[in-house]
Amino acid sequence: MIDQLSFPDDTDRVDGVAKVTGKARYFAEFDLPGLSYAVLVTSTITRGRITRINTRSAGNAPGVLAVVSHVNRPETPGYEAENAPAMRIFYTDQVFFNGQPVAMVVADTFERATYAASLVEVSYEKEAFNTDFEHSLDKIKKPKNPAQGQYRRGVEDAYKTAPVKVEATYTLPIETHNPMELHGIVAFWNAADKLTVYAKTQGVKSTQSSLARTFGLPPENVQVYSEYVGGGFGMGLRTWPLEIASVMAAKLTGKPVKLVLTRDQMFTMVGNRPAAWQQIGLGASENGKLVGITHHSLAQSSVYEDFMENITGMSKFMYGCPNVNTTSAIVPLDMSVPIWMRGPGEATGAFALESAVDELAFKLNMDPLDFRILNDPDTDMEKNRPFSDKNVKEAYRRGAEAIGWKNRSQQPAKLSQGDWLLGYGVSTGVFGAFRRSATVKAVFSSDGTLVLQSAASDIGPGTGTGMVRIASGVTGIPAEKITFELGDSSLPPAPSQGGSATLSTVGAAVNDVCVQLISNLKELAVNSGLKADAAFTDILKKNNLPFVEVTKESKGGAEQGKYSMYSFSIHFVQVKVHKRTGVVKVNKIVSVGDAGKIVSPKTARSQMVGGAVGGLGMALTEEAIIDHRYGRYVNNNFGDYHVPVNADIPDIDVIFIDKPDPHINPMGAKGMGEIALIGFSAAVANAVFNATGKRIRSLPITPDKVLEQPQV
Numbered sequence: 001m002i003d004q005l006s007f008p009d010d011t012d013r014v015d016g017v018a019k020v021t022g023k024a025r026y027f028a029e030f031d032l033p034g035l036s037y038a039v040l041v042t043s044t045i046t047r048g049r050i051t052r053i054n055t056r057s058a059g060n061a062p063g064v065l066a067v068v069s070h071v072n073r074p075e076t077p078g079y080e081a082e083n084a085p086a087m088r089i090f091y092t093d094q095v096f097f098n099g100q101p102v103a104m105v106v107a108d109t110f111e112r113a114t115y116a117a118s119l120v121e122v123s124y125e126k127e128a129f130n131t132d133f134e135h136s137l138d139k140i141k142k143p144k145n146p147a148q149g150q151y152r153r154g155v156e157d158a159y160k161t162a163p164v165k166v167e168a169t170y171t172l173p174i175e176t177h178n179p180m181e182l183h184g185i186v187a188f189w190n191a192a193d194k195l196t197v198y199a200k201t202q203g204v205k206s207t208q209s210s211l212a213r214t215f216g217l218p219p220e221n222v223q224v225y226s227e228y229v230g231g232g233f234g235m236g237l238r239t240w241p242l243e244i245a246s247v248m249a250a251k252l253t254g255k256p257v258k259l260v261l262t263r264d265q266m267f268t269m270v271g272n273r274p275a276a277w278q279q280i281g282l283g284a285s286e287n288g289k290l291v292g293i294t295h296h297s298l299a300q301s302s303v304y305e306d307f308m309e310n311i312t313g314m315s316k317f318m319y320g321c322p323n324v325n326t327t328s329a330i331v332p333l334d335m336s337v338p339i340w341m342r343g344p345g346e347a348t349g350a351f352a353l354e355s356a357v358d359e360l361a362f363k364l365n366m367d368p369l370d371f372r373i374l375n376d377p378d379t380d381m382e383k384n385r386p387f388s389d390k391n392v393k394e395a396y397r398r399g400a401e402a403i404g405w406k407n408r409s410q411q412p413a414k415l416s417q418g419d420w421l422l423g424y425g426v427s428t429g430v431f432g433a434f435r436r437s438a439t440v441k442a443v444f445s446s447d448g449t450l451v452l453q454s455a456a457s458d459i460g461p462g463t464g465t466g467m468v469r470i471a472s473g474v475t476g477i478p479a480e481k482i483t484f485e486l487g488d489s490s491l492p493p494a495p496s497q498g499g500s501a502t503l504s505t506v507g508a509a510v511n512d513v514c515v516q517l518i519s520n521l522k523e524l525a526v527n528s529g530l531k532a533d534a535a536f537t538d539i540l541k542k543n544n545l546p547f548v549e550v551t552k553e554s555k556g557g558a559e560q561g562k563y564s565m566y567s568f569s570i571h572f573v574q575v576k577v578h579k580r581t582g583v584v585k586v587n588k589i590v591s592v593g594d595a596g597k598i599v600s601p602k603t604a605r606s607q608m609v610g611g612a613v614g615g616l617g618m619a620l621t622e623e624a625i626i627d628h629r630y631g632r633y634v635n636n637n638f639g640d641y642h643v644p645v646n647a648d649i650p651d652i653d654v655i656f657i658d659k660p661d662p663h664i665n666p667m668g669a670k671g672m673g674e675i676a677l678i679g680f681s682a683a684v685a686n687a688v689f690n691a692t693g694k695r696i697r698s699l700p701i702t703p704d705k706v707l708e709q710p711q712v
């Protein structure tokens with residue numbers, strides 16, 4: 001199948017012009033007739049009960065249409081169901097975290113809603129609470145499924161018996177997704193049992209089913225639109241209480257209701273990457289062969305709902321090692337529940353593992369690149385299967401050349417430039433390469449245009465562009481005559497955009513539907529006395545057809561059980577560290593992606609660049625800080641929660657191996673959204689060590705830590 005694809009040279013982002021000219025409409029821009037505005041009132045205590053809620057003055061304020069709370073919420077049959085979510089908004093008087101919505105005010109303007117919200121008086125009965133992850137590592141909750149996160153192959157803690165070993169603890173703070181676009185929703189009831197929403201979601205079908213479940217509606221009675229999304233990074237993978245609240249308010253007022261969160265509410269209402277603590281033990285023989293890997297992880301969760309991600313995954317298969325054991329557990333806190341964030345689990349785990357690998361290589365007096373190459377396995381020792389495709393040795397080599405690895409000094413703190421010390425670092429990233437099930441409809445019209453439809457999402461990676469390129473590659477129809485429609489729950493089903501699986505999954509369905517379309521057209525040609533290779537438009541003309549259409553479902557098969565499928569990334573950085581202030585600057589980045597065939601070079605490169613920027617933030621600046629006396633965030637704004645800005649970002653060189661994976665899907669293409677970030681923070685930490693001889697095991701690597709840390 002791969003041979004028949006001939007891609008156009010490159011394609012600009014198909015919706016790029018719409019996005020930069022403001023033609024693209026995001027959820028908050030749907031200005032429906034009678035639109036009213038919602039503002040949330042949030043709890044000022046961290047744990048306890050609402051004893052009294054006085055909404056009289058708020059209700060009487062100018063322009064106010066309704067005040068919704070647990071006292072008067074409309075029917076939500078899903079809340080009574082056995083599998084109802086633990087945190088049911090406006091359901092009881094219970095408060096689970098600081099900043100939890102306790103009421104919603106709806107008014108005819110945003111300003112009036114904001115004012116009225118300030119008039120809602122809430123009295124509480126406070127209870128003792130705990131938001132302090134760092135000091136709660138003994139308050140562990142084992143996962144519901146006891147096997148989750150627990151793994152052993154060979155001898156437990158074998159690293160301890162190895163001649164050369166390292167044992168270290170690594171920590172990460174809370175990080176928040178905080179895409180530019182604020183979260184929210186526009187909701188209105190077209191009829192008593194029919195709901196339409198403009199959402200900010202990574203899955204229109206999952207939003208549809210979760211709203212249908214909560215309000216006891218047949219799914220087809222819930223219409224979800226989310227054509228453009230201004231970034232998600234994982235926070236759009238579930239329907240949050242604030243969205244349910246807005247739908248309730250729309251029901252109560254009989255009007256379309258719009259809610260847009262404030263920036264500070266983005267810290268408490270839409271999840272975060274959980275703070276984590278990890279302990280790694282690595283042992284090797286004198287010649288650098290790994291003998292044992294031990295990896296323990298603890299991560300923050302909430303008291304009302306468990307969230308646990310796969311932090312130790314990479315340690316089980318990335319390196320060839322006969323003895324591996326891992327454990328994982330969570331620490332429930334009186335905070336809002338975390339959610340997957342770009343490179344979920346693996347990004348956290350890779351920081352620890354890839355830092356520890358660097359530490360071990362240093363102890364062995366080995367180049368960390370040589371150590372990785374020596375321990376690169378030919379098969380997946382966890383699943384006991386061959387990899388479907390893996391080219392990391394080539395990736396190490398090409399990245400090393402591009403960053404100038406030969407200029408690195410094996411001894412730290414040897415290179416300098418004026419007041420700055422220079423260092424090089426490398427790390428590896430990996431994430432599962434998935435292919436799920438998706439359905440695509442193709443409509444080819446007599447004017448030569450092809451329209452493809454699927455209820456997929458595009459939170460930024462360039463999904464439409466990739467799909468158009470696949471369709472063009474299969475059909476030979478020029479890209480500018482092809483449109484890919486997404487973000488509408490009434491289109492044929494596609495999975496949520498998560499886990500770097502959209503290009504593989506929906507792309508395969510695009511491939512398959514286009515193959516079917518061509519075969520149908522050829523048959524039509526032959527049956528109407530034309531040659532099989534007649535122009536598609538001639539075939540339609542000859543048959544007096546304005547259009548032909550095909551719908552096809554596509555999913556992976558037995559190959560998924562035969563091969564171990566992963567995308568890989570190798571990140572190289574050169575950093576400089578100021579000798580007196582401890583400031584770290586990244587001078588140069590080379591990210592190598594080994595993710596199969598690159599279907600859309602321009603948007604793929606952008607993915608890798610975006611991941612490197614996110615990784616740089618994770619490494620050097622990002623940290624959500626809580627005042628544990630009050631259980632509240634203290635830096636819940638973009639002035640104090642530091643994300644990288646243009647001045648922080650150096651040249652980023654992106655290299656792709658660009659070899660089709662022969663097994664995953666017809667294009668041979670694997671996802672790269674997650675690998676773009678996974679491992680990056682360790683490359684920076686390793687480079688800081690190389691520059692200074694100081695090993696920083698706690699992110700972010702801020703100047704105070706660099707100054708305080710002693711040299712090895």
Ligand code: MOS
Pocket residue numbers: 202232233234235237340341342343344497498499500
């Ligand atoms: Mo991603 S964390 O699967 O949006």
